[in-house]
Amino acid sequence: MASKSIDNAFTARALRGAATDPTYAGALSFMRRRYSKDIDGADAVVLGIPFDAAVSNRPGARFGPQAIRRASAIFDNDPQYPFERDLFEAMAVVDYGDVLLDYGNHRKTPGLIEAEAAKIIASGAFLLSLGGDHFVTWPLLKAHAEKHGPLALVHFDAHQDTWDDSNGDDSNGDDGGERIDHGSFVARAVREGVIDAAHSIQIGIRTHAPDDFGIRILHGYEVEDMGAQQIADAILAHVGDRPVYLTFDIDCLDPAFAPGTGTPVAGGPSSAKILSVLRKLGALDIRGGDVVEVAPAYDHADITAIAGATVAMYMLGLKAERLAREATAR
Numbered sequence: 603m604a605s606k607s608i609d610n611a612f613t614a615r616a617l618r619g620a621a622t623d624p625t626y627a628g629a630l631s632f633m634r635r636r637y638s639k640d641i642d643g644a645d646a647v648v649l650g651i652p653f654d655a656a657v658s659n660r661p662g663a664r665f666g667p668q669a670i671r672r673a674s675a676i677f678d679n680d681p682q683y684p685f686e687r688d689l690f691e692a693m694a695v696v697d698y699g700d701v702l703l704d705y706g707n708h709r710k711t712p713g714l715i716e717a718e719a720a721k722i723i724a725s726g727a728f729l730l731s732l733g734g735d736h737f738v739t740w741p742l743l744k745a746h747a748e749k750h751g752p753l754a755l756v757h758f759d760a761h762q763d764t765w766d767d768s769n770g771d772d773s774n775g776d777d778g779g780e781r782i783d784h785g786s787f788v789a790r791a792v793r794e795g796v797i798d799a800a801h802s803i804q805i806g807i808r809t810h811a812p813d814d815f816g817i818r819i820l821h822g823y824e825v826e827d828m829g830a831q832q833i834a835d836a837i838l839a840h841v842g843d844r845p846v847y848l849t850f851d852i853d854c855l856d857p858a859f860a861p862g863t864g865t866p867v868a869g870g871p872s873s874a875k876i877l878s879v880l881r882k883l884g885a886l887d888i889r890g891g892d893v894v895e896v897a898p899a900y901d902h903a904d905i906t907a908i909a910g911a912t913v914a915m916y917m918l919g920l921k922a923e924r925l926a927r928e929a930t931a932r
């Protein structure tokens with residue numbers, strides 16, 4: 603026991619290296635990474651966004667970051683499967699904690715998220731965000747596009763999120779403005795040139811929306827008929843070498859594998875299939891990513907939280923592999 607540690611989230615002396623906390627105890631940062639607002643030297647930063655005031659059905663995703671962090675404890679200590687490495691041996695990762703939001707003034711929310719994200723992105727670190735409902739992806743996309751230019755969006759979801767978000771109501775004294783809505787961030791991102799619609803793709807869609815904006819869609823029934831390699835190949839071919847933002851709504855998965863979410867839709871893929879797809883996306887130039895819509899109040903035995911934490915871990919795994927390839931090439 604002399605070599606063991608506890609509460610690595612607070613006691614870690616370095617940003618790299620595995621923690622040795624017992625899985626069932628210790629401070630629950632994401633994968634036991636050190637909690638810090640000091641991101642100097644970090645290759646990647648994890649940011650929680652506890653916001654769910656934009657949901658159209660069941661609320662509760664404000665508790666998603668907590669649930670994902672708790673579930674992520676199972677990934678510590680051993681080399682992370684299937685990457686066959688300790689992700690933190692050569693990649694410095696910080697858990698930045700959460701964005702502080704005013705629950706009584708949602709009009710401030712987008713700006714607060716964007717400002718916090720922009721500060722992290724400006725450091726050069728890869729930003730992995732934990733939602734929160736899917737509205738949070740809008741300010742995150744803005745912050746990433748400000749640095750990287752228009753991004754190809756790789757979007758795992760049961761919904762297209764291309765609904766109209768215009769308010770159309772000036773009765774409150776404003777000019778109508780835009781609604782705070784988790785089902786419209788894609789439409790807004792296309793309109794404002796934040797994403798490159800022609801090279802963006804959505805995977806797992808099982809609902810209808812008014813417009814696809816020219817984004818390629820792999821519908822749920824297509825994903826069911828395709829193998830993981832076929833799905834990955836379709837994504838890679840469509841996106842090419844463009845900078846990518848990867849957003850993963852946990853309701854992409856069938857409710858059997860992700861019951862803890864606000865707008866579940868039957869007929870989705872298994873967690874095993876989609877994780878296999880993610881594993882094959884190492885060639886993507888992913889500049890940022892998020893996992894959203896985990897709502898633990900509707901979960902059972904942490905099924906959804908574990909799926910969300912695993913998706914987030916895969917995003918870090920792909921980043922670790924890319925860093926390793928770049929180091930080898932130098």
